[in-house]
Structure formats: structure tokens, C-alpha cells
Amino acid sequence: MIHLSAYVRCLAATTLTAAYMFGFAAPLTAQDQGPLKIEITQGVIEPLPVAVPDFIAETAQAAEFAKQISDVIAADLVGTGLFREVPDSAYISKVTSFESPVQYADWKAINVQGLVTGAVSVDAGGNLSVKFRVFDVFNDGQLGSGLQLGGSTNSWRRIAHKVADVVYSRITGEGAYFDSRVVFVSEAGSKQAREKRLAVMDYDGANVQYLTDASAIVLAPRFSPTGDRVLYTSYESGFPQIMMLDVGTVTRRQLPVPTESMSFAPRFSPDGRSVVYSVSTGANTDLYRMDIASGQVARLTNTPAIETAPSFSPDGSKIVFESDRSGTQQIYIMDAAGGDAKRISFGQGRYGTPVWSPRGDLIAFTKQANGRFHIGVMRTDGSEERLLTASFLDEGPSWSPNGRVIMFTRETQGATGESALYSVDISGRNLRRVPTNSGASDPAWSPLLK
Amino acid sequence: MTQILSQKLHKSPRVAAFVLMSALALTACTNPDRFGAGGAGTGAAGANGGIIAGSINDPTSTAYFNQTIGDRVLFLVDQSTLTDSARGQLAQQAQWLLANPEYTAIIEGHADEQGTRDYNLALGSRRAAAVQDFLISQGVNPARLKPITYGKERPIEVCSNESCYAQNRRAVTVLAAGAGVS
Numbered sequence: 001m002i003h004l005s006a007y008v009r010c011l012a013a014t015t016l017t018a019a020y021m022f023g024f025a026a027p028l029t030a031q032d033q034g035p036l037k038i039e040i041t042q043g044v045i046e047p048l049p050v051a052v053p054d055f056i057a058e059t060a061q062a063a064e065f066a067k068q069i070s071d072v073i074a075a076d077l078v079g080t081g082l083f084r085e086v087p088d089s090a091y092i093s094k095v096t097s098f099e100s101p102v103q104y105a106d107w108k109a110i111n112v113q114g115l116v117t118g119a120v121s122v123d124a125g126g127n128l129s130v131k132f133r134v135f136d137v138f139n140d141g142q143l144g145s146g147l148q149l150g151g152s153t154n155s156w157r158r159i160a161h162k163v164a165d166v167v168y169s170r171i172t173g174e175g176a177y178f179d180s181r182v183v184f185v186s187e188a189g190s191k192q193a194r195e196k197r198l199a200v201m202d203y204d205g206a207n208v209q210y211l212t213d214a215s216a217i218v219l220a221p222r223f224s225p226t227g228d229r230v231l232y233t234s235y236e237s238g239f240p241q242i243m244m245l246d247v248g249t250v251t252r253r254q255l256p257v258p259t260e261s262m263s264f265a266p267r268f269s270p271d272g273r274s275v276v277y278s279v280s281t282g283a284n285t286d287l288y289r290m291d292i293a294s295g296q297v298a299r300l301t302n303t304p305a306i307e308t309a310p311s312f313s314p315d316g317s318k319i320v321f322e323s324d325r326s327g328t329q330q331i332y333i334m335d336a337a338g339g340d341a342k343r344i345s346f347g348q349g350r351y352g353t354p355v356w357s358p359r360g361d362l363i364a365f366t367k368q369a370n371g372r373f374h375i376g377v378m379r380t381d382g383s384e385e386r387l388l389t390a391s392f393l394d395e396g397p398s399w400s401p402n403g404r405v406i407m408f409t410r411e412t413q414g415a416t417g418e419s420a421l422y423s424v425d426i427s428g429r430n431l432r433r434v435p436t437n438s439g440a441s442d443p444a445w446s447p448l449l450k
Numbered sequence: 451m452t453q454i455l456s457q458k459l460h461k462s463p464r465v466a467a468f469v470l471m472s473a474l475a476l477t478a479c480t481n482p483d484r485f486g487a488g489g490a491g492t493g494a495a496g497a498n499g500g501i502i503a504g505s506i507n508d509p510t511s512t513a514y515f516n517q518t519i520g521d522r523v524l525f526l527v528d529q530s531t532l533t534d535s536a537r538g539q540l541a542q543q544a545q546w547l548l549a550n551p552e553y554t555a556i557i558e559g560h561a562d563e564q565g566t567r568d569y570n571l572a573l574g575s576r577r578a579a580a581v582q583d584f585l586i587s588q589g590v591n592p593a594r595l596k597p598i599t600y601g602k603e604r605p606i607e608v609c610s611n612e613s614c615y616a617q618n619r620r621a622v623t624v625l626a627a628g629a630g631v632s
Contacts, residue, residue, distance in 0.1 A: 395567065
């Protein structure tokens with residue numbers, strides 16, 4: 001039996017509450033400078049200067065959390081590449097009370113445009129409460145209402161991510177992604193006998209928990225649309241078979257595919273009720289769809305070629321996948337029920353691992369050309385292809401919940417080659433290594449947590 | 451309502467077959483479950499113990515099959531077509547299997563690291579199937595052969611250039627004891 005960590009169990013059961021709104025939304029008066037807003041569709045971004053002064057600890061027990069929470073908020077914002085943090089050594093004003101009026105002139109003087117203030121308290125029952133406000137310094141006003149979020153003290157990082165999500169959304173006008181998790185394959189050992197374990201962590205690499213042991217090769221985990229289950233491929237039976245793991249209880253079961261066949265590359269439908277995956281029979285690999293509850297299976301492709309790496313459109317009506325039916329790996333789209341498929345990739349090289357963006361407008365993919373690997377995006381008709389990365393081996397893109405960031409595997413070459421997780425903005429900017437304490441591959445981003 | 455199979459955690463019959471076979475032949479590296487059990491899984495058989503009955507000098511031994519006949523064939527980049535030399539070697543494998551009916555075989559298909567994970571799993575399946583089909587064409591009972599793909603998960607050489615890739619694009623015939631592969 002697999003060890004169930006208290007943390008995973010706890011997180012699965014934790015719900016954070018937006019307790020109440022307080023204060024009032026200060027009207028943003030029209031001035032020469034427009035309201036604080038980052039248009040992240042524009043070509044070149046100058047990171048917006050923000051200050052996140054240490055949150056005020058309003059109770060003695062809150063002291064250990066207050067600074068950590070403001071630090072996580074700042075790290076979330078800076079990690080997007082859209083913000084830069086003005087260090088507290090530059091501050092003129094010191095925030096000593098959450099209710100003190102903001103000294104706008106002092107923040108303007110050091111060119112802070114966005115200011116986040118907050119206070120933390122812990123009640124006798126051990127419940128952590130964080131209240132915060134976002135200020136548009138150059139317009140002398142508050143951006144949106146103050147908010148209070150609550151939860152248990154051991155969910156302090158989640159609360160901090162939720163605060164950062166609100167700040168990010170208010171300034172960018174886009175959906176957020178900080179309060180999310182990533183399931184991935186943690187790697188150890190030599191390249192010839194790599195040990196692989198499923199693991200889950202916060203999107204920023206914190207709170208790593210293992211979901212399987214290293215006794216069998218595991219590959220390519222994928223979250224369900226609500227983040228409660230993970231599909232993956234395991235060699236536990238001796239042969240590759242798709243498995244489904246319940247994240248809350250960390251129990252796993254084999255899906256009822258015929259045991260004579262090899263199955264892999266599973267992915268949930270947007271309603272979470274069915275699985276699309278590949279089965280290899282002899283030399284042929286085709287796509288199938290299984291209704292999880294009934295076990296009923298439908299075959300979606302029927303060519304002698306390799307069809308694999310299927311991914312649903314967000315509305316569930318289409319499936320994007322790769323096939324070498326043309327002679328090389330290329331990307332195709334078909335109806336979710338199967339049938340005729342339309343090729344959408346036509347550039348030089350091989351295209352694989354297509355993944356539909358949660359916004360529905362883009363397909364992320366791996367491209368292999370001239371001995372290099374790239375992560376790229378294209379529109380769903382194949383137009384406007386853009387390559388975001390290049391290296392010896394980049395593969396397996398996964399979308400952030402807001403469709404703004406892509407996480408993927410980058411592997412270095414040679415005998416000491418190791419896999420690591422990287423993220424990149426869909427603009428191609430802000431390439432970052434996601435911190436993991438061992439080799440890591442096959443990341444899959446969860447939806448935004450509830 | 452659910453028809454999903456519960457997870458089987460007991461050991462499979464293949465493990466028992468392995469233990470029996472080991473006792474008889476005193477060789478390692480022929481257990482198809484060894485990867486599932488966390489073994490090295492390189493397909494690099496040959497760590498035999500030097501015992502006469504199972505040694506490379508014993509033409510009925512797995513060591514003889516692995517080393518004298520050769521347990522693997524190699525493939526060109528992104529190909530699963532058997533080369534002429536691969537066909538020659540597989541013909542010898544088939545003759546050996548016909549002469550030693552007490553063995554079954556797992557056929558492992560492998561790919562080099564120059565490819566995406568899913569595609570390489572499918573490519574490994576193609577390579578294993580190419581070997582399986584050829585052995586069957588030579589008269590080996592299909593029930594004695596079972597393919598498995600490892601994609602790019604188990605390279606045997608670790609450098610990142612063609613000299614290693616060429617060795618990793620392989621299909622390995624891994625012997626096991628028993629009349630049929632479950």
C-alpha cells in the first residue's frame with residue numbers, strides 16, 4: 001500500500017473561505033495616467049514595480065506566518081515576469097498598521113506602482129486569517145475591495161497563493177494560476193535504470209509529496225478536470241498500462257483495458273467521465289476512448305499508423321493528437337467520436353504531444369527539427385506557429401490553468417543527463433526552471449484549486 | 451456500478467516462473483517482471499554465473515542464446531524495418547527457439563532518446579512487433595512470444611550521440627521458462 005501523507009489528505013479536504021469583503025472600493029479617479037493595468041498581450045513588457053511590505057502580524061501566533069505570506073505573494077508575482085519587486089530597503093514609508101492611510105507620495109517617490117498591504121491573525125482555534133488590499137499608487141487609490149481569506153495555519157501557502165491570484169487578476173484582468181498544483185514524475189538513479197515515482201507539488205515546487213514508490217516505471221501523469229484524480233502509465237504489471245489514482249486517498253486502480261495490450265498516453269475528457277488513450281497492438285497504435293463508469297470502450301482511429309498523445313478541446317467536442325500517417329509525426333484534429341481527422345501542422349520537422357489550451361485558442365506542442373527540440377504554440381487551424389523554447393530535448397507541454405504559462409520537461413544530454421521542469425510564458429519570455437529536489441519530468445498542471 | 455478492476459498487488463505467475471527457471475538454469479536477466487519489480491531493465495543480459503550447466507558453452511542455455519546467437523537486433527533512426535543482418539540473426543534465434551521449446555520469450559522494443567515519450571512507446575511496439583512477426587514467420591509458436599515496449603525509458607548506452615543511439619534502437623529477445631507467455 002502506498003503511504004498516504006497527512007499533507008495530501010489535509011489539502012484535499014481543505015477549503016479556503018473568502019470570509020467577507022471589507023473597507024470600500026475607492027473610486028479610481030481618471031487621471032492622466034490610466035488605472036493600473038498590465039496589458040499582457042502587448043509585445044514587450046517592462047515589469048511593473050510592486051511593493052509587498054511584510055504583512056502585519058495582528059496576533060502573536062501570526063508572527064511566524066506574516067512575513068512568509070507576503071514573501072510568497074511577492075515571489076508569485078515576480079515569477080510571472082510581469083512584475084518586479086521594489087525591495088524593502090528602498091521603502092520611505094513603513095507600514096505599521098493595516099488601517100493606516102497609505103502614504104502615496106512615499107511610494108511614488110520610489111516608483112512603486114502597485115502596492116499590496118496585508119495583515120495576518122491566528123485565532124484561538126488555530127485558524128489563519130489574512131486580509132489585504134491592493135493599491136494603484138499613481139492613481140492614489142485602491143484597486144478593488146479589500147479581501148479576507150481564511151484557512152488552517154498549515155494551509156498558509158495556499159492562502160498566500162490565493163492572495164497573489166487576486167492581485168494578479170486585478171492588475172492583469174486575466175485568470176490566475178498560483179493556487180494550483182503540478183503532478184510530475186520524480187526521477188532518481190542512472191540513465192539506464194532511471195527510477196520514477198509519481199509526485200505532486202505546489203505549482204512553485206513547494207510541498208512535494210510522493211504518490212507512488214519507485215518499484216515500477218511510471219510515465220506522464222495527467223490531472224482530472226477537478227484535480228481529484230490522476231491518470232498515468234505504469235509498468236506495475238510488467239507491461240505499460242494506464243492507471244487511475246485518487247489523489248485524496250492515494251489509492252490506484254488499473255483501468256479495464258485488455259491486459260494483452262499495451263496502453264499509454266491517457267488523458268481525461270473535460271467532464272472527467274471518460275479517458276482517451278493509446279493502445280499498441282502489434283505494430284499498430286490507435287486511439288481509444290473509455291467511459292470510466294461503465295468501462296465501455298470506443299475505438300477512435302483505425303489506421304496502420306501511430307496515433308497517440310490525444311488531448312480534448314476544452315468543450316470536449318474535438319480531440320487533437322499526433323499521427324505519423326503522413327510518414328512523419330504531425331498534429332491532427334478530429335471529432336471526439338473519432339472519424340476523419342484534419343492535419344494542422346505543416347512546418348519543417350516532426351510535431352508531437354499536442355495539448356489544447358484551457359482557453360481553447362491555442363495548441364501547445366513539441367517540435368523536433370534539425371536535431372533540436374522546441375516547445376511551441378499554434379492556433380487550432382495550425383496558423384501562427386511560434387516556437388517558445390529550444391534545447392537538446394524539450395518535450396511535453398502542460399498549460400497553466402489560465403492558459404498563460406506552459407510547463408514542460410527539459411533534459412540535458414550525455415551520460416549525466418538529467419530531466420528538469422521548466423516554465424515559459426506563451427509570449428516566449430520568462431523561461432524559468434521550476435525547483436525540484438531531484439530530477440523531474442512529465443509535468444501536468446492542475447486546474448485552479450477550489 | 452463501477453466495473454473498474456481493483457489493483458492487484460500480489461505477485462504475478464511470471465515471478466514464480468522466474469524463480470523456477472533460475473533454479474534450473476542458474477541465470478539471471480530472464481524475468482519479464484524484473485522491470486516491474488524495479489530491476490535494471492537494460493535488456494543487457496549476460497550476467498551469468500559461470501556454472502557449467504547454464505554457461506555459454508551449454509547450447510541450450512540462455513547465456514548461449516544471449517551471447518553466442520545474440521539476443522538483440524538494431525534499427526535505423528525512426529524505423530522498425532528489419533535489416534538484412536537483423537533477419538539473419540533472427541533466423542538463428544528462431545532456430546534456437548524451435549530447438550528449445552521449453553523457453554518462451556518477451557520481446558522488448560526500445561527507442562533512442564531522440565523522440566517524444568509517447569511516440570517512442572509506439573515505436574518500441576513497432577520494433578517488438580517486427581521481431582515477433584519474423585520469428586512467427588520462421589515457425590515459432592506465437593503463444594511463446596510476447597512483445598513489450600520500453601520506448602526511450604531504458605537505454606543501454608548513455609551518451610548522446612549516434613554511437614549510443616544506434617545501440618539503443620533495439621529489440622531484445624528475453625528468454626523465460628515456461629510453455630507459454632501469459
